[in-house]
Amino acid sequence: MSGAPHLLTAREAGLVSCTRCTRVWPAGTSACGRCGKPLVSRDGYSLSRVWAWWIAGLMCYFPANLYPMLRTQVLFTVSEDTIVGGAIELAKYGSYFVALIILIASVAIPIGKFVAIAWLAVSVRRGSRARPQSRHRLYEIVEYIGRWSMIDVFVVAILTALVQLNIAASIKPGPAALAFALSVIFTMLSAQAFDPRLIWDRDTSDDGTDRA
Amino acid sequence: MHDTDIARADPAELIACPQCDALYRARMPEHGARAVCARCHTVLIAPKRRAGMTIIMLAAAVLVLVLGAVWFPFLKISRQGFVNEATLLDAAMSFTGGPLLVLSLAVTALIVLVPLARAVLTIYVLAPVVFDRPPPPGALRLFALSEALRPWSMAEIFALGCAVALVKVADLAQLSFGPAFWMFAALVFLTVIQDRWMCRWSVWHALEQGQAARRERAPA
Ligand SMILES: [Zn+2]
Ligand SMILES: [Zn+2]
Numbered sequence: 001m002s003g004a005p006h007l008l009t010a011r012e013a014g015l016v017s018c019t020r021c022t023r024v025w026p027a028g029t030s031a032c033g034r035c036g037k038p039l040v041s042r043d044g045y046s047l048s049r050v051w052a053w054w055i056a057g058l059m060c061y062f063p064a065n066l067y068p069m070l071r072t073q074v075l076f077t078v079s080e081d082t083i084v085g086g087a088i089e090l091a092k093y094g095s096y097f098v099a100l101i102i103l104i105a106s107v108a109i110p111i112g113k114f115v116a117i118a119w120l121a122v123s124v125r126r127g128s129r130a131r132p133q134s135r136h137r138l139y140e141i142v143e144y145i146g147r148w149s150m151i152d153v154f155v156v157a158i159l160t161a162l163v164q165l166n167i168a169a170s171i172k173p174g175p176a177a178l179a180f181a182l183s184v185i186f187t188m189l190s191a192q193a194f195d196p197r198l199i200w201d202r203d204t205s206d207d208g209t210d211r212a
Numbered sequence: 213m214h215d216t217d218i219a220r221a222d223p224a225e226l227i228a229c230p231q232c233d234a235l236y237r238a239r240m241p242e243h244g245a246r247a248v249c250a251r252c253h254t255v256l257i258a259p260k261r262r263a264g265m266t267i268i269m270l271a272a273a274v275l276v277l278v279l280g281a282v283w284f285p286f287l288k289i290s291r292q293g294f295v296n297e298a299t300l301l302d303a304a305m306s307f308t309g310g311p312l313l314v315l316s317l318a319v320t321a322l323i324v325l326v327p328l329a330r331a332v333l334t335i336y337v338l339a340p341v342v343f344d345r346p347p348p349p350g351a352l353r354l355f356a357l358s359e360a361l362r363p364w365s366m367a368e369i370f371a372l373g374c375a376v377a378l379v380k381v382a383d384l385a386q387l388s389f390g391p392a393f394w395m396f397a398a399l400v401f402l403t404v405i406q407d408r409w410m411c412r413w414s415v416w417h418a419l420e421q422g423q424a425a426r427r428e429r430a431p432a
Pocket of ligand 1: 018035036037
C-alpha cells in the first residue's frame with residue numbers, strides 16, 4: 001500500500017468534528033455539545049494566530065540569547081553566562097554530554113521549531129510537494145518536543161535556589177531567563193494554534209475557509 | 213474500513229480523527245487493542261481493562277508525591293563548610309524581584325500547580341464513573357480543562373533539569389540528591405504510565421452517557 005487511503009472526512013460528509021473530544025456534529029453546530037469547545041470545520045484564523053505567536057516567540061528569542069542567563073559569583077569573581085556561553089564553558093570542563101543537552105534543548109530545538117512551524121504554515125497556504133504524512137509527522141514532533149526547551153529555565157531556577165553559599169558561591173538569574181521562558185511559551189502556543197487538518201486538505205484553494 | 217453510507221449515520225456513532233478529520237464509525241475495540249487512524253496513524257480509541265481504577269490510583273499517588281516533593285529538599289549543596297538545601301518551592305520561587313517574579317509564578321504553576329490540578333481533576337471526574345455512579349456536576353468541562361492543561365504539566369522536564377543542574381555545578385561544590393528528587397523521579401514515571409492508560413475517547417463517551425442518564429433521572 002503506497003500513501004494514505006483517501007478517506008471521507010467529516011467536512012466532506014457535511015459534518016463538523018470536535019478536535020478536543022472527537023465527537024461529530026451536523027455542520028453549522030457552533031459548540032461541541034459534549035466538551036463545550038467552539039466548533040469550526042477548518043479554523044480560518046488558525047494561521048493568523050500561528051504567525052502572531054511565532055513572531056512574539058522569535059522576538060523573545062533574540063534577547064534570550066544576547067543577555068546573560070546566569071550570574072555566577074565565586075568568592076570575589078563574578079561571571080555572566082549566556083546560553084551558548086554557558087554550554088561552551090561546560091564543554092571546556094569536559095562535560096560534553098551536558099553541554100550537548102543544553103545546546104540541543106536551548107538552541108537546536110527552538111530554531112528548528114521556528115523553521116518547522118513557518119514551513120508548515122507556508123505549506124498549507126501554498127501547497128507542498130512533501131507528502132501530508134511527512135508534514136503531519138513533523139507537526140507531531142514539534143508539538144511533542146517544544147516543551148522540553150523549558151529545561152534551561154528550570155536549571156536556572158534550581159541553581160538560583162540552591163547555590164546561595166554566602167560569599168563562597170552564589171548564582172543569580174539574568175534577564176535572558178525571562179525572555180527564554182516567554183519564547184518557549186509563545187512557540188508552544190504557536191504550535192497549538194496550528195490546525196493540523198489543514199495539512200490533509202487536498203483542495204488547497206479553499207483551505208482556511210470555514211464552511212461550518 | 214470506509215463505508216459509503218457513513219455520512220448518513222447518526223453523528224453520535226461516528227468519530228473524527230482530531231488530527232486529519234477522517235471519519236470513522238466509533239466501535240469499541242477489544243481491551244488492549246487500539247483503533248488507529250488509517251491516514252495519519254493517530255491513536256483514536258485504546259481501551260484497557262480496569263483502566264479507570266488504575267488511573268485513579270496513579271492520580272492519587274501523583275497527588276501524594278507532589279505534596280511530598282514540595283516540602284522535602286530535592287538537592288543539597290556544600291562547599292567550604294557552607295551548606296544549603298533547596299526544596300521545590302525554593303526553586304519555583306527563586307526568581308525574585310521585578311519582572312522575574314512573573315517567572316517565579318509561571319515556574320510554580322508548571323511544576324507544582326498544574327500537575328496537582330490535573331491529579332485532582334482526574335480523581336474528581338473519574339472516581340464516580342469507576343464506582344458505577346453518575347459523573348459529578350461539570351465533569352465534562354472539568355475533564356476538558358484537565359486535557360487543556362496536559363502540555364503545561366512539566367514535572368518530568370523539571371526532573372531532568374535537576375540532573376543537568378547537578379552536573380553544571382559539579383566543579384563549584386558538592387551536590388547530592390534529597391528525598392524529593394526521588395519522589396520527582398517516581399512522579400515522572402507515574403505520569404507517563406497514567407498517560408498510556410488513559411483512553412480519552414472512552415472517558416468522553418462514559419461521561420457523556422452518564423450525563424444523559426443523570427438528566428433523564430432528574431425530574432423535569
Ligand atoms: Zn468536543
Ligand atoms: Zn487521522
